[in-house]
Amino acid sequence: MAIFKPLYSVSILLLLAGCATNSTSNSTENTAAGTGYVDKRDPLESFNRSMWDFNYDVLDHYLLRPATVGYMAVVPKPARKGLINASNNLSEPVNFLHGALQAKPNSTAISAARFLVNSTVGIFGIFDVASHIGLAEQDEDFDQTLAVWGVGDGAYLMLPGLGPDTARGVVGRVGDTWYSPLSLLSMPLTITRFTIKALDSREQMMSLEQMLDESLDPYAFVKESYFQRLLFKIYDGNPPKPAEPEIDEDIFDDLLDDW
Template sequence: MKFKWMMLCVGILTATNVVAEDAKESDAQGIKVEYVDPRDPFEGFNRAMWDLNYNVLDRHIYRPIAHGYKDYVPLPIKSGLNNLVLNLEEPSSLVNNTLQGKWGWAANAGGRFTINSTIGLLGIFDVADMMGMSRKQDDFNEVLGYYGVPNGPFFMAPFFGPYVTRELASDWVDGLYFPLSELTMWQSVVKWGLKSLHARAAAIDQERLLDNALDPYTFVKDAYIQHVDYKVYDGNVPSNQDDDELLDEYMQELE
């Protein structure tokens, strides 16, 4: 976690210079760009970071590594490493589900950690899933969302990708619980790297969809915010009343 925030701070400093240069170039050309998405008040900065992350880092570093990982690392090794990493997060999930009053899922997280840490050899084998205890991991960001704390502005972090402000403000809390609290900085770096690599490899099938999008940045932003809401509401995202009213008015006009 310490590594993550150190890198984020360095990236923000670098990104600020990039945005400043882009702004000077736009002024020189007499071009003024306005952004109107209330969820994304920093869109100028975020788009600059998207270009850095997607067109530079992902294209030349993350994507080749992810494809090599998917194509050449045997599936049992990939599954074992991912299970091991995710098993470390079960205790924090137990706490977060308890804070939301989701007693069944809290017990599920505790049971999964106990079974997989013992019978499953520190979590390498997901024995609990074989016993019908499916994985559902909640982080502290979801706890805040459950109690009505809004997402806050969307933020594209350099090197790390999309976030909402609520995540940035609360992400450190999950690292306070055992066993994450016992990891050294370098162990946390390895854990983050393995988890990110597995997630990036899993997204390979969506690359063509993203590459063909009219505006990949907007596509990712909308998808990510929907993903955050989906997790907070456990898939039962309430409909937007304002959107429903606008749709009703539109249909009435058509009639």
């Protein structure tokens, strides 16, 4: 588990189980440690596993999980919900921009409407009024935009203190930081928002801890979940089904002849 960037938000969506040059589909090999198979998406696996152990055994165990437990004990649930709603509302301009860059007019319009409704009627986003009137959040970012434009994943990365990502995802995150309206926030507000999102993601992860801990290879488990979630986001919840292997009919003809 990682601190801050939601490795946890990825794990929250484990139950839910790209692009033209996407390397995600290039390998379906088993990535468990010690099996002898090589995952082409993960050329830096040795480094990534070390970072996973550091994030999981040190940062989460000694910092993020205890902080989250304390946060849940001190801040009432309605207040926690209001804080994360306000934080998410600040991301609506980013969702709007990338909906437009991906040629999704419906998504773009919804993001604009959500920001307007929640910033006014929802009192600066504290109350997610938009969702209650049928305007579901459109989760868009530069990583997804690059994927839609045909940029491949690049190498899988387990970042220290940040969790799973890809080379394309890192570029996307930097890009979103440069032009995002969030960059206009003061440093204290930026840190506050960052912390609230991390604590909220870790809180939601609590119910899935046992599933992760009982998996034979937590590192591989999280990696596969990350790529599944990534495809889910890129294709707006409708990822393409893996191509079924073609059957050589000549094999059956030969068997019948031999028979």
